[in-house]
Amino acid sequence: METTKKNSVDRRLFMKTSLLASGGILFGFNLLEALNPKALVPTTVEDLNFHEFNAYIKIAENGKVTLFSPNPEIGQGVKTSMPMIVAEELDVAWEDVTVVQAKLDTENFKRQVAGGSQSIRKGWKPLRQTGATARQMLLEAAALKWKVSSVSLSTKEGFVFHENGSKLGYGELVEAASKLEIPSNVTLKNPEEFSIIGQGKRNVDVYKITKGESLFGLDYKVEGMLYAAVLRPPAFGQKLKSFDATQAKKLSGVVNVFQFEDNIAVIANNTWAAFSAKKLIVAEWSSDASIDGTLELNSKMETIIENDKLKSLKKKGDVKVALNSSDKVLEASYDSSFLPHNCMEPMNFYANVTPEKIELAGSIQTPQNSVNSVAKKLGRDISEIDLKLTRIGGGFGRRLTGDFVVDAAVISDIAKKPIKLVYTREDDMTGGIYKPAVKYKFKAALKKNDLIGYELKEAAVNRGMGRHHAQNFPFGAVPNLNIASGLVQSEITIGWWRAPVSNFLAFAEQSFLDEVAISLKKDPIEYRLEMLANVKGKVNYSASRMIAVIEKVRKDSKWGSSVEGTFKGFSAYYSHQSYVAEVVEIEMKDGLPVIKKVYCAVDCGVVVNPMGADNQVVGGIIDGVGHAMYGDFEFENGKPTSSNYDKYRLIRMNETPQVFCTFVKSDEDPTGLGEPTLPPVSGAIGNAIAAATGKRIRKLPFVKNWELNV
Amino acid sequence: MKKFQLKINGKTYKVKVDETTPLLWVLRDELGLVGTKFGCGIGQCGACTVHFNGSATRSCLLPVSAVVGSEITTIEGLSENNDHPVQKAWQELDVPQCGYCQAGQIMTASAFIEENQNPSREEVRDAMHGNICRCAAYNRIENAVVLAAKEKQSNS
Ligand code: FES
Ligand code: FES
Numbered sequence: 039m040e041t042t043k044k045n046s047v048d049r050r051l052f053m054k055t056s057l058l059a060s061g062g063i064l065f066g067f068n069l070l071e072a073l074n075p076k077a078l079v080p081t082t083v084e085d086l087n088f089h090e091f092n093a094y095i096k097i098a099e100n101g102k103v104t105l106f107s108p109n110p111e112i113g114q115g116v117k118t119s120m121p122m123i124v125a126e127e128l129d130v131a132w133e134d135v136t137v138v139q140a141k142l143d144t145e146n147f148k149r150q151v152a153g154g155s156q157s158i159r160k161g162w163k164p165l166r167q168t169g170a171t172a173r174q175m176l177l178e179a180a181a182l183k184w185k186v187s188s189v190s191l192s193t194k195e196g197f198v199f200h201e202n203g204s205k206l207g208y209g210e211l212v213e214a215a216s217k218l219e220i221p222s223n224v225t226l227k228n229p230e231e232f233s234i235i236g237q238g239k240r241n242v243d244v245y246k247i248t249k250g251e252s253l254f255g256l257d258y259k260v261e262g263m264l265y266a267a268v269l270r271p272p273a274f275g276q277k278l279k280s281f282d283a284t285q286a287k288k289l290s291g292v293v294n295v296f297q298f299e300d301n302i303a304v305i306a307n308n309t310w311a312a313f314s315a316k317k318l319i320v321a322e323w324s325s326d327a328s329i330d331g332t333l334e335l336n337s338k339m340e341t342i343i344e345n346d347k348l349k350s351l352k353k354k355g356d357v358k359v360a361l362n363s364s365d366k367v368l369e370a371s372y373d374s375s376f377l378p379h380n381c382m383e384p385m386n387f388y389a390n391v392t393p394e395k396i397e398l399a400g401s402i403q404t405p406q407n408s409v410n411s412v413a414k415k416l417g418r419d420i421s422e423i424d425l426k427l428t429r430i431g432g433g434f435g436r437r438l439t440g441d442f443v444v445d446a447a448v449i450s451d452i453a454k455k456p457i458k459l460v461y462t463r464e465d466d467m468t469g470g471i472y473k474p475a476v477k478y479k480f481k482a483a484l485k486k487n488d489l490i491g492y493e494l495k496e497a498a499v500n501r502g503m504g505r506h507h508a509q510n511f512p513f514g515a516v517p518n519l520n521i522a523s524g525l526v527q528s529e530i531t532i533g534w535w536r537a538p539v540s541n542f543l544a545f546a547e548q549s550f551l552d553e554v555a556i557s558l559k560k561d562p563i564e565y566r567l568e569m570l571a572n573v574k575g576k577v578n579y580s581a582s583r584m585i586a587v588i589e590k591v592r593k594d595s596k597w598g599s600s601v602e603g604t605f606k607g608f609s610a611y612y613s614h615q616s617y618v619a620e621v622v623e624i625e626m627k628d629g630l631p632v633i634k635k636v637y638c639a640v641d642c643g644v645v646v647n648p649m650g651a652d653n654q655v656v657g658g659i660i661d662g663v664g665h666a667m668y669g670d671f672e673f674e675n676g677k678p679t680s681s682n683y684d685k686y687r688l689i690r691m692n693e694t695p696q697v698f699c700t701f702v703k704s705d706e707d708p709t710g711l712g713e714p715t716l717p718p719v720s721g722a723i724g725n726a727i728a729a730a731t732g733k734r735i736r737k738l739p740f741v742k743n744w745e746l747n748v
Numbered sequence: 749m750k751k752f753q754l755k756i757n758g759k760t761y762k763v764k765v766d767e768t769t770p771l772l773w774v775l776r777d778e779l780g781l782v783g784t785k786f787g788c789g790i791g792q793c794g795a796c797t798v799h800f801n802g803s804a805t806r807s808c809l810l811p812v813s814a815v816v817g818s819e820i821t822t823i824e825g826l827s828e829n830n831d832h833p834v835q836k837a838w839q840e841l842d843v844p845q846c847g848y849c850q851a852g853q854i855m856t857a858s859a860f861i862e863e864n865q866n867p868s869r870e871e872v873r874d875a876m877h878g879n880i881c882r883c884a885a886y887n888r889i890e891n892a893v894v895l896a897a898k899e900k901q902s903n904s
Contacts, residue, residue, distance in 0.1 A: 250783020431848030
C-alpha cells in the first residue's frame with residue numbers, strides 16, 4: 039500500500055518544465071536518475087532531446103495532453119499502460135490523452151527496453167510520481183490565481199476545482215504552472231481513487247492497426263532507400279571460402295553483391311530482387327562435418343550430468359543423506375529442444391551510415407545496446423547515432439539481441455547507401471538466436487509419505503539457469519535440496535526466449551512434482567498446498583500469494599469434479615515476480631491429446647489495464663500450449679533442419695483451447711504480465727496427459743513422435 | 749521489367765516490375781501499401797492476405813502478372829472509414845497484441861463472413877486456421893469474427 043511518506047522524494051531531482059513557444063507546458067523527466075542541473079527542457083516539441091530527459095508530458099492550452107512514451111511497443115501493451123499510469127496521477131480524462139512513441143537518440147535513455155516483463159514493474163512508481171508532480175504544479179498555479187491555499191483545491195479529469203464550485207482547465211493554468219518550482223513533496227492517489235488504472239483501455243494503436251497504417255519496422259521507408267538481403271553460412275560455425283555472384287548480379291534490380299565477414303550481402307532496388315538474387319549466389323563454405331548437431335549436443339549434456347561436471351547453485355541440508363535414508367527414490371529426466379522465436383515480423387532494420395552521422399530505424403527491444411554495438415563495430419561515437427523506434431511485430435526475447443541492427447549498419451557502411459536489411463522467414467528461422475536445448479535430471483527422496491530430498495541437475499547448451507531460479511520453490515519447502523547446473527558449449531547462438539529458463543524449468547519441475555504427488559498417493563493440488571503451508575526460512579517468493587492463486591484456480595476449474603472423457607492437469611509457477619496457477623482440461627481424440635480449456639489465476643499486483651492484461655495472459659498461455667504441443671527445432675551438423683512454417687509448426691486457431699483467466703485482486707505493485715503465464719501450461723498439459731493415459735511424457739514437444747514419447 | 753496496370757482498392761495503378769514479382773512486394777515496395785504484411789513468403793502464415801476478386805488470397809505467392817484485370821482489395825481499401833464490421837469488431841474487442849498479423853486476419857475474416865453469413869464457432873476456427881498469430885491472440889480473433897458476423901447480419 040502506498041503511503042505519503044514513501045513518496046517524499048525530492049522531485050526536483052528528476053523533473054523540469056518549460057513553456058512551449060507554441061503555448062502549453064512541457065514537463066521533461068527522467069525516470070531513472072537525477073538530472074544535470076544545467077539540463078533544459080526544450081521549448082518546442084520538435085526539439086525534444088532524450089539526452090537528459092527520458093520522457094515528456096505536454097499539456098496544451100486547450101488542455102489536451104500528449105505523452106511521449108518511453109518504451110518500445112512489442113505487443114505487450116506498455117505504450118498504453120505506461121501512459122495510463124501517468125494520466126491517472128495527473129488526473130486527466132483518458133480521452134484527452136495522445137501517446138507518441140519517443141525516438142531514441144541518446145546514451146541516457148537507459149530503461150528503453152521492452153523485455154523481461156519489466157517495463158511496468160520498474161516504471162510504476164516513477165511514472166506515478168511524475169504524473170502527481172505535474173498535477174501538483176497545476177494545482178499550485180490555480181491556487182495562486184484564486185489566491186487560496188492549494189490544500190482547499192481538488193482536481194478531476196483535467197480541471198482544478200475550487201471549493202466554491204468554480205473550475206479552471208489545466209490548459210488555462212499551464213503558463214502560470216511553468217513558472218513554478220517543482221514541488222518536492224507529492225501525494226500519490228490511494229488505489230481506491232483510481233479511475234484510469236484498473237479500467238480496460240484499448241491499445242492506443244488499435245485503429246491504426248485495423249486500417250493497415252505504416253507502423254512497423256518493415257513498413258519504414260525513406261526516399262532513395264535500397265533493400266539488402268544476406269546469405270549466411272548454412273551451419274553455425276561455418277566459414278565462407280569463396281562465392282560466385284555472376285548470375286545474381288545479372289538479375290534486374292540488383293545493385294551490388296559483396297562479402298562482409300562470413301556472409302554475402304545483396305543490395306537491390308526492391309525486396310523481391312534482393313531475395314531472388316540471394317538464391318542465385320553460388321557459395322562454398324568450410325566443412326561442417328565436425329560441427330555438433332542436436333544428437334551430439336544431447337549426448338554431451340547427458341555426459342556432463344553423468345560425470346557430475348556441474349556447479350551447485352543452491353543447497354540445503356544434505357540431499358545425499360536424504361536419498362540414502364529414504365524409503366523410495368523417484369528419478370526422472372526431462373528434455374526440451376532449441377526453439378526459434380519466429381516473431382511474425384521477420385528481423386529487419388534500416389541503416390544509413392554517412393561520414394557525418396548514422397541513422398537507424400526499426401523494431402528493436404534494446405535500442406540503447408544496439409546503438410552501443412553499432413558505435414563499437416564501426417568505430418563511431420554514440421553521439422553521431424540516431425535511432426528511431428517503430429512498433430515491433432513481436433519480440434519474445436528475439437529483439438533483445440540487435441545482431442541484425444549491427445549487420446544493417448555494416449552493410450550500409452560498405453554500400454555507402456541507405457539500406458533496409460530484410461530477413462526472409464528462412465533467414466529468420468535459421469540465422470536466429472535460440473532458446474537453448476536443456477536436459478534436467480531429478481531425484482526425489484520419499485520417506486514416510488513425505489518428500490525429504492530434492493535434487494535437480496541441469497545441463498544446457500551455452501546458457502542455463504541462474505541462482506535466482508534455483509532459489510525459487512521448491513526451495514524452502516523441502517528439507518534437503520541441491521540444484522546444480524553445467525553447460526555444453528556450441529556455436530549455435532543462444533538468447534532469451536519468452537520467460538527464459540522458466541519456460542522449460544516449469545515444465546520439468548511441475549511434471550516431476552506431479553509424479554511425486556502421484557507416488558505419495560496425494561491429490562496434486564492438495565499436496566502443493568500442503569508443501570506451501572510448510573515453507574520454512576527465508577525464501578524469495580510469497581507462499582501465501584501462491585496459495586491464493588492455487589485456491590482460485592481450483593475453484594474456477596471445478597477441480598475434483600469429473601466429466602466423462604475429460605482429464606485435468608494442474609501446475610503453478612512463480613516467475614517475473616508474478617504468481618500463476620493453471621488447470622488444463624484435455625480430451626483424447628484418435629489417441630492424441632486435444633487441449634480444450636485452460637483455467638488460470640494470476641496475481642501480478644495491481645492490474646493497470648485489464649483489457650491489455652487479459653490479452654497478454656491469454657496469449658502467453660496459448661503460446662505456451664502451442665510450443666509445448668508442436669515446438670521443435672533440431673540441428674544436424676550445426677544446421678537447422680527446418681526453416682519455414684511448412685516444417686516448423688506453430689499453433690493455429692483450430693488447435694487453441696478456450697482460456698479463462700482471472701486476476702486475484704491485489705494492491706501490490708504491478709509485476710510481469712507478458713511472460714509468467716507461459717511457463718506453467720506445459721506442465722499442466724503433461725499432467726493432464728498422465729491423468730488421461732497413465733503415461734508420463736518427459737520430452738517436449740508432446741505430439742512429436744507421439745508413440746515414442748508415450 | 750514489364751509494365752502492368754493494376755486495379756487496387758478501386759484505383760488504377762501503373763507499375764514497372766519483373767513479371768515474377770509477387771503482388772505482395774508490388775504493394776509494399778512499389779505502391780507504398782504496406783498494410784499487407786510479409787510473414788513467410790510460402791503461403792503458410794496468411795499475413796499477406798488480400799482479396800482477389802473478393803476471395804481471400806495469399807499475395808506472397810501471387811505473381812503480379814496474374815492479377816491484371818482483376819479487382820484487388822487490401823486492408824487499406826477494406827472500408828472508407830475503418831468501419832467494416834470486421835474492423836469494428838477488432839476495435840471493440842481490442843484484438844491486436846503486436847498487431848503484425850492482424851491485417852491478414854482481418855482480410856481472411858472479412859472474405860469469410862461474406863460467404864458464410866451465420867458461421868458456427870467451429871466454422872470460424874476452421875476458416876481462420878490459415879492465419880498464424882504468433883502472439884496467440886486467437887481467442888479474441890475468434891470472438892471478433894463471431895461478433896463481426898452478427899453485426900453484418902443485423903446490418904443486412
Ligand atoms: S507471407 Fe504469404 S502466407 Fe505468409
Ligand atoms: S498480434 Fe502479433 S502476431 Fe498476431
